[in-house]
Amino acid sequence: MRYKPLISLAIVLHLFAIILSMSGNMSPSLLQQRLRYLLSPYLISFNWYMDFVPVELTHGVETDGLWWIQIRDTSVSNDWQTITPGTASYLESTHRVRQIARLTGLMTLQQRTSEATTVLEGFLAHQAANGKLPVRRSNLPDAKENPAILADSKPTRQLEIRIVRQPVRDLEEVQLANQIGAELDPLPGESVFVAKAVEGENNQWFIIPQSEPRRMVPAASL
Numbered sequence: 001m002r003y004k005p006l007i008s009l010a011i012v013l014h015l016f017a018i019i020l021s022m023s024g025n026m027s028p029s030l031l032q033q034r035l036r037y038l039l040s041p042y043l044i045s046f047n048w049y050m051d052f053v054p055v056e057l058t059h060g061v062e063t064d065g066l067w068w069i070q071i072r073d074t075s076v077s078n079d080w081q082t083i084t085p086g087t088a089s090y091l092e093s094t095h096r097v098r099q100i101a102r103l104t105g106l107m108t109l110q111q112r113t114s115e116a117t118t119v120l121e122g123f124l125a126h127q128a129a130n131g132k133l134p135v136r137r138s139n140l141p142d143a144k145e146n147p148a149i150l151a152d153s154k155p156t157r158q159l160e161i162r163i164v165r166q167p168v169r170d171l172e173e174v175q176l177a178n179q180i181g182a183e184l185d186p187l188p189g190e191s192v193f194v195a196k197a198v199e200g201e202n203n204q205w206f207i208i209p210q211s212e213p214r215r216m217v218p219a220a221s222l
Contacts, residue, residue, distance in 0.1 A: 120197075160194070
């Protein structure tokens, strides 16, 4: 056939794009992120872009699953808001944010709270500098209504921040459910770390833990 080589090439490229999208679903490498960004128009058009349709795990260990960083400004709303990227760039992908959430979440589970807070402080500073914090600054005075307020008298801004993970079921639980023919509902997300975020000068942020983070392994009794 005249077009057989072109058809074969198109099939190979299509399968390559699908494998690339699925293999980089949870923790893509830098090369995978770049290739997915280049192929994103094609993958999105055919609903194969796994950022939007993630492949869920059916079972795993405690550290598996999806992770989120959420913030809340109680002066605006009592609802938690998940930090999501503002662009489709591979440098600002949803997976990149989730990997930061996973990294800091695992640090807190390992009792490395100081390291986790350092990462979160830098992350919040970057988000704030680029205007990507999904909250309104309603806790700041309105200059139009208060003309006497000086420009350099900006009140301290405080947010609540937490790390949430989506637990996955272990293999034994899944096997038992399969044996008795039971359907397992998705497990609810759980908070592994809660803190207060305080904005300082020069776009600096300070994280103050508000609760004892969960442990990966229960403390041994003495």
